[in-house]
Amino acid sequence: MPFSPYKISFLLTLVSGTLLSISSSSWFTAWIGLELNLMSFIPLISSKKNQLPTEASLKYFLIQALGSAIIILSSTLTLLYPQLALLLVSLALLLKLGAAPFHSWFPQVMEGLSWLQAIILMTIQKLAPMFLISYLSMSFYTHTPIFLAAVFSATVGALGGINQTSLRKILSYSSINHMSWMLIAMLINETSWMIYFFLYALITSSVALYFLSIQSYFFFHLINSNTTPLTKMISILSLFSLGGMPPFSGFIPKWIMIQEMISAGFFFALLILLLSSLVTLYFYIRLSLASISISYAQSKWSLTFFFHPTSIYSPLSSMMNLFGLLMPSALLIM
Template identity: 50%
Template sequence: MFLIPSHILFFSTLSFGVMMAVSSSSWFTAWMGLELNLLSFIPLISSETNQFSSEASLKYFLTQALASAMILLASSAMVAGIGFSYYLLTIALLIKMGAAPFHMWFPMVAEGVGWLQFIILSTIQKIAPMALMSYTIEDSYWLILIVAAFSAMTGALGGINQMMLRKLMAYSSIGHTAWMLSTLLVSESLWFIYFGVYCITSSTIAIFFYYKQAYHLNHLLSGSMQNPPQNCIMFMSLLSLGGLPPFTGFIPKWITIQELTMTSYTFLTFFLIVGTLINLYYYLRLTLASFMMASPMLKWQFLEQNSTSKMTTLLFLLNLVGLLSSPMVYMMS
């Protein structure tokens, strides 16, 4: 994907749009950055080898165009001094990041894109709306609080019966969006830590599925996936994404829970923890299916050289960071 010159160009303009939106001093320039980001991402979605890419790009464009129009309307209402303008602006940003209950487009778009495009959709495309959201927290506090609790439960319950891996990861992203919104209520630095860890864990799992060309739960039971070291690494990465101690993904959730309880967000913390437990349930179902229901391997499959051994080592080291740093964080807290 990123070796094609046109894709390099569009990815560069996409990144520039994010930086423009984050560093803007007015809502109009922020809107321009969001539009540049939108128009740069649509060509990256389109693919001749994926028959669902056109449908996904159209759904993404219509949803983001609606949210952009709401941003323009809200910014005009701010100038006129209308009271509901901040709520309208917050709703538009929530639509852009795919937070519940404005999330219906996110799993459908995720189902029609490839794994590399999914990484951009679930990570980079959330930066600008999240950064702009920090400017509206004081004026739309209760709305963000309710949306964070709703997103935690939607991301958890929506992924239970999913057999498609991209939809499952999409609902997982919605659940993590709830945690990111919760960190914004506490501090921006905490959001930066949580978002960074989420990007690493989510991207490594998506890259693993990309190299294995796994799109359905049944693909994890095929012969090409029956590699015990890789299955173990995938198991650790999924549990790290779910926030199970002592893996890397547990550290930012641990800090977030501490900060939320210290600032009297007990109600929100309850929904976040319950949603995480449900997420861990279908992560365990995903990994146990790969371990327990594996078909017998032939002798030549054991001797076959693995082309992704470097990636497996990298994933192991990333998960090892949590195993080593969790006691240090506990001692410092």
């Protein structure tokens, strides 16, 4: 995604659409913000030179247009069947979000994007639907589909990434799994899911930026990457942080959510989410062990360099993922 003037203008419009949806006082204004966000993201991911981004942009447009059409349909049913309208709005927002069982489009769209476009899809594009879901009045018709979507997302995100060799699909299923934690957090309080989303966005962006820096898109690219041992070690620790292994930064939001779910009595959902997190941590460890045990052949000349040109994102990645190690020390000082 080259930084041309029209790309920057579309990016600004995309952020403006998200902010409009979040700060809107009516569902009509929120719908306008979602459409503005959609029409700004399509030019950012489409390409004349490659067929994969064009196919991904078409899939993304069709799914998001279907979600918007369901929101328009629900607006016609508001006066006659208000509970049904709330149910349709929640299902449409879950479809736009890519939560299970409406998740099948998300890994396919991710597979056709570059890493910078994937970061936008995994972070900024999830903001508006998630805020709108949190604004819904929690009745039986909205609480139940959100709870079921969270349980399905945890299961699908864990099992879907096991046999994947594409790093973009692995991160997409990881995003679906993290989405389950945020959906459960919405049912408890707003502060928890905002903290979780902020840390999730930082950690996911750092891992994707590292993959961008070494130009890795598949499993064998990560194994054969010609990087320094320090850079490879930082990437492994970043994956552990994304999986939520203590004491890295990714464990902090899960720790908060575990305490909140125990206090709220979500014991069954907590069991499902913890088991799914163990499965996601399994395929992160599988990636890490393969990259450690299988080393790319390097000449002695390349090993004498202390700084590698592909390791520019290593300080960023380490800062975002390893500050969780400093949290106990900070608490002791306080």
